Amino acid sequence: MKGFRTRNGFTTVVDGMNLEVADDEFVSLVGPSGCGESTVLNMLSGLDRDFTGTAEIRTTSKGLPFSYVSQEPRLLPWKTVKQNVEFSLKASGVPRAEWGDRVMPLLTRVGLSGFENHHPHQISGGMQQRTALARAFVLHAPVLLMDEPFSGLDEFTARSLRQLLLELRQQETSTAFVFVTHTVFEAAVLSDRVALMSNRPSTVHRIIDVDVPLPRSYDDPRLFDVSRELTHEILASMKDTQGLSVDEAVAR
Template sequence: MSTDDRIVIKNLVKGFHTRHGFTTVIDGMDLTIADGEFVALVGPSGCGKSTVLNMLSGLDTDFTGTAEIRSRAPGVHFSYVFQEPRLLPWKTVRQNVEFALKATGVDRSQWADRVLPVLRRVGLAGFENHYPHQISGGMQQRTALARAFVLDAPVMLMDEPFSGLDEFTARSLRQLLLELRSQEESKAFVFVTHNVFEAAVLSDRVVLMSNRPSTIRRVVEVEVPLPRSYDDPRLFDVSRELTHEIISSMVSTDDGGLVVGEEHARLAGPQAAR
């Protein structure tokens, strides 16, 4: 940990009570992210990836350890892009983006100067006065990206923002995100995904989380400079490495589920240890 770290996760433990007892979801997670870094969280369903974002954002405060975004100046410290656009249906594209500024106390006199350039950057010029039902799912997610970027926060949390889109639309939005990122070199990103190639294309580091109770299984560096091309063979190499790491650590359980990491040896029995 250093003074340059924007995001600090240390000794993080998260669980919840059920009728069967206490279930630990995250069991001792340590991670730091500096300004300008793009870090993807990849792991099996239920391992706590989205929960990490909620703890960083303050939406979930029921945990032990540290999950914090360090602030160095007054203002908004993070923005959040969800899996669904979560637009207000009675507001236009422009009004949905303006709403983020209103909610964070930005003076109305500044709205136009901040909103219109961002809408141009995400390819929504000419659609400012359309309502969500009048535009495609991809354009709705572009609106959600604009709403997040207009806040000019030092951290962006992204929870599978492209998973609900067809691959062609998702690919165009990944490329857009790479372009937006190159224009804001100091912003830190935490990006949750199940798509290993998406993680390879976008990230500086990919954090592989184990099955719950989850820990960090491995961190893979993506040593491919920006700007990146989808056809770069090095990205396919990283994607294959990530896929191999995930598949090689999984074993089927009796209920049809999957376990990852250290659970493998325990369930496989004594022969697996030899």
């Protein structure tokens, strides 16, 4: 259980949540705004330890147990694209002798070859987020936590980065992903399973399987079916907890 003390007492954010993510599985957390998805990532990552229960990443990997991609790229402005990715390796204790074999091939895969010596202010927001993805993938961590990484981008850029993530995922065959999003179609396109979270106190209301094999096409009608199901479930949850009709929930 996770909660916060406020002026009006104690507010429970997450309670009774039970979710496991296996190797090579992509699970998205989706729910009404403020239901605590980002809080769950903070608990998993160890950024938040003030809760009851267990949130842990179990791995036999000798390196870092996870890497993290947030909503903002959070690049070091005084370092180049290449240096930002290398800094991730340095901070993780990866020997410098391994950097060359990791960094440039990955920058090529994410479409940043030729921009490796540019600084963040010299590239677009989408390219900055590509750098953030490269910085996370270069660690070869067994778990990748992602908190709405494409929410601040225009739809065309976000779509290209979702496609890139699908391609990177197919190449990182043992990585487990926990992905937070408020875009139901994004969840449908990327995920093996979608965990629908309820309103506060939040728990996993339902798990929806996305039974569409990789590689996926944006125009696959099965993804639109999953997206509609997710939307209906979230609106129904808002109706049940707030006493709203579906039309009123949509208006909000």
